[in-house]
Amino acid sequence: MRRAGKLLLALLLVVPLTACWNLEEPDEQAFVLGSGLDYTKQGEVMLSSQIVVPSGIGSSQDGGGSQKPDSFRMMKANGKNVYDAVENLQKQVSRALFFGHRQTIIIGHRMAVHGIGSFMDIFIRNPQAELRSSIFVVKNAEAKDIFTITPIFDPIITPTLSREIRSMGLKPYYFRNFLAESMSETKLPLVPLISLNEMHKYVYAGGAILNKDDDLKLxxxxxxxxxxxxxWILGNLNRLAITALVKKGDGNVSVKLQTLNHKVHVKPSGSQINVDVHLTGKGTIVENNSNLDPTNRMDLMTIQKALSEATQTSIVEMVNKVQKRYKADIFAFGESFHRQQPVQWKTLRTGWKEAFPLLHITVKVDIQCKDPGQSSSSLMKSFQKPG
Incomplete structure (x- = not known):
């Protein structure tokens, strides 16, 4: 019995030493935190990567953490495809490139116009691919340009972009979301969009619509x-600020919505397909430049109605733009139809692309101001001359 116990102990001691014999040590790897894809005029892929330089990261003399300017390096290489560019980039680095900690993937404008579908295989096939990487498209610039930006609060740009999305109330848009939408039967990807301003700083610019039926072209x-x-229609928004003119109050009012809900109902009616979108939001009045008193029930209803109608008008214009100009179902209406009307969907699934521009879409917005803020009527009344 004692002999068997000794043998078991010996095996337990040996296993940890032999299980990792083929793994590379951390000091033999180059950790990539961000990757950018651009399409060159010569028809090649340009891969830009933001790589950690461990020697530049350490503790300062006073005991606090510090980041040297050379803590991270942006490097780039061209290739016939992404992996060829990776191999060419590897020739510039003495350590093995490791993409398992990548936080961000950026697609340049020219690459988006060309179409990125044919370059996505490596991100799915490679076991190192980090599906939680946030993905962005750059408007009127190249991906490599974004990596040269020095943000305000972070030492590098890669974590900043994701935090910017969250600070605006948007849910993170990961590469796994992008893949799911790219492989969806009906939905087209709406990828977060960034651009560069005249100060060479990034700004959130909206969304890029990519056509999954045409090599994911812009x-x-x-x-x-x-x-x-x-x-908001997709349910990917946590909060939203809205400002609207309240004509009856002769001024504008701003509300911060922190409870947002959405309902989409799709129902065939004869030869027509009706889509009813109902959006609701509850929040706090943060600025009141009208002469209305939000603590007064009638005045509050007037403010809520004005905010709801103004927002509804803007959303209807956006939906019409997507439906008529782009003819792209970025709202997942097809998926809603599939869930709600599975029998009818069988006869329509192959023709949804042609059916989407013909949908009869109605949008209803209801905004409620549950908290009028810390004051009653606007301070504007206090500054008006009596008479």
Whole structure:
């Protein structure tokens, strides 16, 4: 019995030493935190990568953490496809490139116009591919340009982009979401869009619509406000700020919505397909420049009605733009039809692309201001001259 116990102990001691014999040590790897894909004028893929330089990361003399300017390096290489570019990039680095900790994937404008579908295979096939990487499209610029930006709060741009999305109330858009939408039967991807301003700083610019039926080529853009509205319909929005003119109050009112809900109902009616979208939001009045008193029930109803109608008008315009100009179901109406009307869907599934521009879509927005803020009527009344 004692002999068997000793043998078991020996085996337990040996297993940890032999199980990892073929793994590379951390100091033999180059950790890639961000990847960018651009399409060159010569028809090649340009891969840009933001790589950690461990020697540049350490503790300062006073005990606090510090980041040296050379803690991260942006490197790039061209290739016939993504893997060929990876191999050419590897020739510039003395450590093995490791993409398992990648946080961000950025698609350049020219690459989006060319179509990225034929370059996605490596991201699915490679076991190192990080499906939780956030993905973005750059408008009127290349992906490599984004990696040269120095953000305000972070040492590098890769985590900043994801935090920016969350700070605006949007749910994170990961590469796994992009893959699911790209393989969807009806839905087209709406990818977060960024651009560069004249100060060489990034700005959130809205959403890029990609055509999954044509090599994921760029169809068009939604601006920042339109993209937020589209994500409200999709249920991907946690909060939203709205400002609207209240004519009866002779001024504007701003509300911060922190409870957002959506309902989509699709129902055939003869030869027509009706889509009813109902959006609701509850929040706090954060600024009141009208002469109405939100603590007064009638005034509050006037404010809510004005906010609801103005927002509804803007969303209807956005939906019409997507439906008539781009003819792209980014709202997952086809998936809603499939769930709600499975029998009828069988006869329509192959023709949904042609049916989408003909849908009869109605949008209803209801905004409620549950908290009028810390004051009653606007301070504007206090500054008006009596008379």
């Amino acid at each position: 169809i068009g853009f939604l601006n920042a406000k339109e993209a937020l509205y589209a994500n």
